[in-house]
Amino acid sequence: MGFLSWRRKAAPPVPVPSSGSLTDVVREPFAGAWQAGMTVDSHHELLAFSAVFACVDRIASDISKLGIRYVKQNGIIWQDYSAPRFTVPLRNPNPYQNRIQFVKAWQLSRLLHGNTYVLLVRDALRNVVAMYVLDPRRVVPLVATSGAVFYQLPADPLRGLREQITVPASEIIHDRGICPWHPLIGVSPIIAAAAAGTMGNRIQQNSRKFFGNMSRPGGILSSPKPIGDDTAIRVKRDWETNFGGENAGRVAVVGDGMQYNAIMMTATDAQLIEQLKWAVEDVARCYHVPLYKIGADPTGSKTAANIGALEQSYYTDCLQSPIEEMEVCLDDGFEVPDGQGFKVDVRGLLRMDPGARYDAYAKALGGGWMAPNEARAAENMAPVAGGDTPYLQQQNYALKALAERDKNPAPSGAAAASAPTPKEPPKDPTNGN
Structure with a gap:
């Protein structure tokens, strides 16, 4: 390298x-x-x-x-x-x-x-x-x-x-x-x-x-009577073993006036x-x-x-x-x-989003600034004959052309009536016309 x-x-x-x-x-x-x-x-x-x-x-x-x-x-x-x-x-x-x-x-x-x-x-x-x-x-x-x-x-x-x-x-x-x-x-x-x-x-x-x-929050087991540390540790261990984890929701039986109070906030x-x-x-x-x-x-x-x-x-x-x-x-x-x-x-x-793409192509083609073959190439389609030129409707005129037309307005009706009438061609005597 x-x-x-x-x-x-x-x-x-x-x-x-x-x-x-x-x-x-x-x-x-x-x-x-x-x-x-x-x-x-x-x-x-x-x-x-x-x-x-x-x-x-x-x-x-x-x-x-x-x-x-x-x-x-x-x-x-x-x-x-x-x-x-x-x-x-x-x-x-x-x-x-x-x-x-x-x-x-x-x-x-x-x-x-x-x-x-x-x-x-x-x-x-x-x-x-x-x-x-x-x-x-x-x-x-x-x-x-x-x-x-x-x-x-x-x-x-x-x-x-x-x-x-x-x-x-x-x-x-x-x-x-x-x-x-x-x-x-x-x-x-x-x-x-x-x-x-x-x-x-x-x-x-x-x-x-x-x-x-x-879905059960933590809590406190309380007793109205004083209990020793050894008893408190044993009760806590037995409670967590029998009613915690997968055993949560089982029926608990407690005596001596003990009560359970939840202290953790729920969801x-x-x-x-x-x-x-x-x-x-x-x-x-x-x-x-x-x-x-x-x-x-x-x-x-x-x-x-x-x-x-x-x-x-x-x-x-x-x-x-x-x-x-x-x-x-x-x-x-x-x-x-x-x-x-x-x-x-x-x-x-x-x-x-094909709908948005097709609508954009239609506007670009109708506006005359995109050729059909350019839109077909964007969709991975082969070109077609005559598709390399942008198209526009015939009734659309350039602003310059309209300005030139306004400079030379069409003749009025009186001017048209006084205009000389074209002469008819002479008749041919050989055929009676």
């Missing part, structure tokens, strides 16, 4: 501090929480909350299913362009991932860790021949005294790295989220969603324990459903995912009439930024010439 021969000979660059990462030892949802033992869940634990998993999976899956075109500027339009040295590596990025799996891994790394590091493997002509999404937790950005950026990569046999190496920024595609502390360290939305995700996990764990106890008292709903909404808000996309919209706002507007809003608010950033990162990493580049085909977002 071309990057393996590169070595840093100057003074070693300085590692960039990774402020704000959930991988830090101390994870505090608020100041002083660590001392009180109130930390937020890790990445793996937060993924156990269905809202976090649904948002991350939805965004990564929707972006990865979109095709990536290589286009070239022709005048004012961009047209598909055949460039195998750019398109082949993206179609087959590495031996164990196809394009969809590669793009999904790219987006998952960005969504969960705030940073995506893609290692570019080049040949002797500096053409990219393979790409690998690296583990963001093991890559260390470095900055030299001159300001040049480098990346320290650990040994990773799956990615072809037999030993730890340091490579310049030109060999790494670094896509990152917002950078509130350092321009080389991105932050994941999961930072903001950590508290809500942790609360959702706690609610689900408590509910599991609650319903595992036959209704604690408003767990409302709290869990808020946690889901807060996670979706951090990821900019509409609730209907993760099956959490109780109002049923998604209908056949507004699906087009909802998908456009979903693209604008959630998907547009990571999609366009990925396009720019690919252009820079592949060092594409001016006037060429990668474009994600966002038309795939409406692939499941």
Whole structure:
């Protein structure tokens, strides 16, 4: 591999501090929480909350299913362009991932860790021949005294790295989220969603324990008479053994005036459903995912009439930024010439709504700015004879033509009556006419 021969000979660059990462030892949802033992869940634990998993999976899956075109500027339009040295590596990025799996891994790394590091493997002509999404937790950005950026990569046999190496920024595609502390360290939305995700996990764990106890809350056995410590321990042990866990709900017989009083709040008292709903909404808000996309919209706002507007809003608010950033990162990493580049085909977002597509085609064809074969190509249909030209109805006139007509109005009735009458041709005497 071309990057393996590169070595840093100057003074070693300085590692960039990774402020704000959930991988830090101390994870505090608020100041002083660590001392009180109130930390937020890790990445793996937060993924156990269905809202976090649904948002991350939805965004990564929707972006990865979109095709990536290589286009070239022709005048004012961009047209598909055949460039195998750019398109082949993206179609087959590495031996164990196809394009969809590669793009999904790219987006998952960005969504969960705030940073995506893609290692570019080049040949002797500096053409990219393979790409690998690296583990963001093991890559260390470095900055030299001159300001040049480098990346320290650990040994990773799956990615072809037999030993730890340091490579310049030109060999790494670094896509990152917002950078509130350092321009080389991105932050994941999961930072903001950590508290809500942790609360959702706690609610689900408590509910599991609650319903595992036959939906009966904990309580106190009290006696009107004083009892010794040994007797209290024995009564507690016998009660938990005979009436706890799977035995909850059995009939208990107690004497000596002992009474059972529940002390734990029920699910209704604690408003767990409302709290869990808020946690889901807060996670979706951090990821900019509409609730209907993760099956959490109780109002049923998604209908056949507004699906087009909802998908456009979903693209604008959630998907547009990571999609366009990925396009720019690919252009820079592949060092594409001016006037060429990668474009994600966002038309795939409406692939499941044929009614909206057909209605848009009809308006474009009727408006005369789209040819029939262009609409057929968008639906993967073969062209037809005469379909390469846009059509427009005959009664439509250019404004310029109408203005010229108004400059020379038609003659009035009096002028028409005074006009000379055309002479009839002379009669032929030979045939009597």
